[in-house]
Amino acid sequence: MTLDELRATAAARHDTCTQIKKMIVSRLDLPIEPAWITDDQPLFGRGLELDSLDVLELYVAIEAEFGVALYDSDMSVFGSVSRLADHVNPALAEQAPTGSA
Amino acid sequence: MESLTSPVKAAHPEGTAYGTVLDAEVALRFSTLDAEYEAIRERAALLDLSGERIIELSGGDAVDFAQKVLARDVEYLTAERCMTSLVLAEDGTVVDQVVVWGREDGLLLESSAGAGTRLLEHLRAHAEDGVEITDRTEEYALFGLEGPYAWGVVGRLIDGELAALPFESVVDSQWDGVDILFARTGVTGEYGYKVLVPRESAERLWTKALEHAVPAGQEAVELAMLEVRQPVVRHEAGEGVDVLEMGAGWLVDITKDEFLGRDAVVAAFEGTAERRTVGFSGGTEVPAPGTPVTVGGEKIGEVVHAVHSIGLKSALGLLRLPPDLAAAGLRITVGDTEVVTLTSPYVTPKSWSTPII
Structure with a gap:
């Protein structure tokens, strides 16, 4: 790839990422x-310290904002x-491998 | 101040490899890196955290002092909670990353491995009337449990009720008639717990815990931390590196009115960062810190820290790049090796799909 x-x-x-942060x-x-x-900030537990109720809110928000369930x-x-x-923009995932254990 | 040595060193397995991390002698490996890593990611690992100093802040102004020296807000940290925070110098550089344990009559600060002397000197340099700063390290031993089945060890060793505590809970409990302080924490992305035990009972607890978990040394723990992008300050903070460049903005709270280093942090948040940190993997050779990152022969950044990741079966590390290039999914060159930048976490912890039962 060129610069x-x-x-x-x-x-x-x-x-x-900016769109997600604003959401x-x-x-x-x-x-x-x-x-x-x-x-790279973790969202749950350490990091942004969101909880399970926040997850539910985010599920709804992601579907409304990105059309992804x-x-x-x-x-x-x-x-x-x-x-x-x-996950909300699969074209990005094709470029970046995700880890696995 | 004397270098720290484990109070349970005599009970470590024969052949344990030791090394020096700043002011502490730590167990690097108890057996093999592969076996210890496998325990962290697949079963349950026992950690000897004796390289971490335990510093008590007490007195009527202890919380106010903690508010001044900690980059996160601890005003409402109760005796049942703990949290992780950075401690910054006036210029915004990182002194240490600490775990703050809430207590009825003050707070306990747990330094990172080997950084306790530097932390203690920093605290004492900023001490005020109304707060006592006491090094309690010699009175206790601190052990950790990490792994997708660490909760089972907690149940067998101490009390199953403690295993499912919410993250960052602290409980005064007992083990075999001994008062202990127990916390649900974790640095590897797996289920994690810590036990602070009086030193006279430490060897007994360590030996009993070995019946249920595999001891894991500093190398395996730091590898697992990197794989989930948990900062290891001594590898990632350097001269002139601010918290945003380090990617540790989540360990400061700039909505807090005042703390040491705040002005520098606010300036960093409001300014235009010259570099950002992003993870990478690729190749089998582990590049040294400072190894240039290039595109078409043009240098765009450098390696901060790298290791061999057992989970990814390749080199894994952190790069500092210009902000407009610090993103996952880029194919670039580190030294002579083609690598790709990554989305965090770089290895998905098994605990995220393993329920506590």
Whole structure:
């Protein structure tokens, strides 16, 4: 990939991550700026410290915002903003391998 | 101040490999890295956390002092809760990452491995009337349990009721007639627990716990931490690196009015970062810190820290790149090796799909 191609790929992911951060802050009424959340930040437990009620709210918000139903997904979907971006924008997931244990 | 040594060293398995981490001697490996990693990711691992200092803040102004020195808000941290926070210097650089244990009459700060002396000196340098800063490390031993079945060990060893406590809960409990402090924590993404036990009972508890869990050393723990993007400060913080570049913005709370280093953190949040951190994997050679990251021969960044990931079966590490290139899914060159940048977590913990029963 050339530098310009890399920048375009990164920008596509950043755009989706920014959209997700705004959605999280707005839907959960968090007292922070969306930009303060980092792409790799864990969302549950440590990190953003969301709980199971927040998950339910996010399921609804994600379907409304991205048209993607994640109700039956496992919790790894919420491993980070960037991981969530792979699920709401599958074109991103094709570029970034996800880990497994 | 003397270097820390494990109070249960005599009960460590024969052949344990030791190393020095800052001010502490720690067990790097009790057996093999593969076996210890497998225990963390597939079963239950026992950790000897004796390289971490336990520092008590007490006195009428202990909470106010903690509010000043901790980057996260602990004003309402009760005796039943704990949390992780960064401790920053005035210029915003990281002094340490600590676990803060709420207590009725103050707080306990648990340093990261080997960083306790530096932390203690920092706290004392900013001490005020109304707060006592006491190093309690010599009075206790701290052990951890990590793994998708660590909850089962808690049940067999202490009390099954404790296994399903909410994350970051703290409970005063007993083990075999001894008062202990128990917490649900975790740094590897797996189920995690910690036990603070009086030193005179430490060897007995360690030996009993070995009947149920495989001991895992610092190397396996730090690998598992990296795989879920849990910061290891001594690998990731460096001179001139702010918390945003480190990717640890979630360990500070800039909605808090005041804390040491806040001005620098706010400036970082409001400014234009020159670098951001992103994970990568690829190749079998582990690149050294500082190894250049290139695209078409042009240097765009460098390696922060890397190891061999058993979970990914390749090199795994962190890169610092310009913000517009710090994203998952990029194919770039590290040294002479083609790698790809990753989405966190890099390895999905088995605990995320393993219920506590």
